[in-house]
Amino acid sequence: MQNYELLVERIAKSSGLEKDEVERKVEAKKAKLSGLISKEGAAQIIAAELGINFEDQELKVSELMAGMRKVNIVGKIINLFPVREFSKNGREGKVANFVLADETGSTRCVLWDMNHIALIENEEIKLGDVVEIRSASTRDSEIHVSGFSEFKKSGTVMEEVKSTPSASEVTLEEIKQGQNIKARGVVCQVFQPRFYNVCTECNKKVVKGEDDVFKCAEHGIVTPKKKAILNFVIDDGTEAVRTVMFSEQIKALIPEEDLQDEVKAAAFRDDLIGTEIYLIGRVNRNQLFNNLEIVANNVEKINVEELIESLNKTDSQ
């Protein structure tokens, strides 16, 4: 709710409308969309319709959304990870990660610029410091600070901050049944894909009858097509959790029919193991094993090289 009120306040300020009026517009939009959208979502649409651009304003953590390009934010470093070195395609680099918090929530922040990283390495900026970030961009709800961004110590005093992630980014040891979560971890095990048969008309599961033919309840005798299910284990350092991927998510990583080719499937599995990913999904209790598993909605590989390149590109425009 807090997020919604902030949003309404911002829209009112930028548009010159009264807050009441903004809220009426939001309610009307929500009603028009048959309530299929949250109040926050409706407010975002109203903002867009009014031509309000939140970029270049100073934002709160709870207001961050994926794909923002000019994020200005002030927050406290509440968790600082060791600077990591990477070497990829003959290129050496460093990356620094910390968790930034303000009174609305916390989010991960990634530094890519050597000068910024040096501030952390030299302990000019330390755990507990309040920092100011300008012209950063976001990926999911993470803040990415590139060489075109500013990163410095802030004079702002921040006593109380909220350490809970604003998006439901969680560590895997915290997950609970029914939660929609976002996690970041490394794929440490990939199982053999399994296949089941579906009707080519309605995509519903079909089984072979006694007479050796596949029957769909709706479409009768059909020649089915195969759909894949892929299980893997993601580990974020706190816990390893089994994850299930269905067609839609698999297709984003590999053409589904390639999984039926033993050689291609094996190469895909080899490639996926050890890869760092963002995982968005829902926590389910697996009835068979009686443990928690994640049903993936979105699996995205984290490609360090690509990330740097796209950051440089968006920022130099």
Ligand SMILES: [Zn+2]
């Ligand atoms: Zn059917």
